[in-house]
Amino acid sequence: MREFSFGPSKSGRTWLLNMLSLESMHEKSNIVTAWCGGEFVPEIEKLTDHLVIDGLMYILNKFLGDKYNITRPHAILRNNWYENPHFRGTYSYESVESRKEGTSQESVLAEPLKTSDGQDVVLFAGEATNPIHYSTVHGAIETGFREAQRIIDARQ
Structure with a gap:
């Protein structure tokens, strides 16, 4: 990756190493999704679209x-999750430690x-509270239904 020296780098490592995957949206689609993560995310979000496209084309x-x-793509659509104050660049995941210990932080967050x-006064939903489908939209939706059912059950 040393041949592509544009954009941020740290300790000789380029931001391109934070590109985790490139995936085609559909079998015959001209849409590609690029996933990035790691220490360069704040810098990647500040790069121009042109430089991001240059980097992706290089890869x-x-x-x-x-x-x-x-x-070469005509345009890109980007989600700047790190800059979003509600997400700050992440979604939940199961850590190696929690898997080894058999603990479920999701169930703790859902309490x-x-x-x-002893009456429930504040309920929590969202993908981070789903012990099976964390990190997913459908996991977030499931927990919304779970908490709605909790309200219904409490009212009956």
């Missing part, structure tokens, strides 16, 4: 250029806050 051509004619007499 695609380096690994696939001798087999495919790769067309309602209770009044002194």
Whole structure:
């Protein structure tokens, strides 16, 4: 990756090493999703679209250029999760430690806050509270239904 020296680098490591995967959206689609993570995310979000495209084209051509004619994208659509104050660049995941210990932080996060007499007063939903489908939209939706059912059950 030393041939591509544009954009941020730290200790001789380029931001391109934080590109975790490139995935085609559909079998015959011209849409590709690029996932990035790691220490360069704040810097990657500040890069121009042109430089991000240059970096992605470098990666695609380096690994696939001798087999495919790769067309440069006209535009990209980016989600700047790190800059979003509600997410700060992440979603939940199971750590190696919690898997080894058999602990579920999701169930801890899902515990309602209770009044002194034991009544649920604040409920928590979201993908981080789903012990099976954390990190997913459908996991977040499932927990919304779970908490709605908790409210219904408490009212009956």
